[in-house]
Amino acid sequence: MKTRLFTLITLFTFILSASAQDARSILDKASEAYSKAGAVTVTFTLDSKDTKAKTTYSYDGKAFMKGDKFKLEIPDAVTWFDGTTQWVYVKDTEEVNISNPTGEELQGISPSVLFSIYKKGYNLTYKGEKKLGGKTVQEVELTPQKKNADIAKIVVQIDKANNTFHKISLTDKVGMLNSLTINSYQTGGNIPDSTFSFNKKEYPRAEIVDLR
Secondary structure, X not given: OHHHHHHHHHHHHHHHHHHHHHHHHHXXXXXXXXXXXXXXXXXXXXXXXXXXXXXXXXXXXXXXXXXXXXXXXXXXXXXEEOOOOEEEEEOOOOEEEEEOOOHHHHOOOOOHXXXXXXXXOEEEEEEEEEEEOOEEEEXXXXXXXXXXXXXXXXXXXXXOOOOEEEEXXXXXXXXXXXXXXXXXXXXXXXXXXXXXXXXXXXXXXXXXXXXX
16 A cells, blocks of 8 residues: 555656646747747737626737837836836826836736746646647646745746747736737847837826836
């Protein structure tokens, strides 16, 4: 009986180890593909669901990324990040908030962080392949190693054909589920660094609020 139990434990440990290795390999390939792309432009749909209140809202957006820099356009705001400083322009109030976000804060807002977030602080599990329309995606689940983390889990779907992100679903500890589906993914092109900084001339009426 003890021998049989030991064999089962050994087999289970091996399966978990292999699953983690597969998951890391898949995410490594996606990260490498992003790094080699230079500049990336994506359009996306974000669905946000409060699982407790059972409310859902959805919107479309666009992101420009190069390295750790990004510009994020959504219906009610525009966010720029040049690698150090972040500007958030709120359209309704015509207010721009300036800050220097921490690494943890960037996890919730930076599209490019998704390509490296898995490398530290998360347990990885490969959940297998799925057929979605005409493509095959590989699904990986990330769970934080810290018990009191704000994020409960992240589920990532990678397009197997080109190692690009197809969908990212993030569940936080209070029950909010945010699912971001990539509608288009364009690599290359010349995106100047000025794209990732707020230009006061383009928003002459904006009120500047410096939070640094």
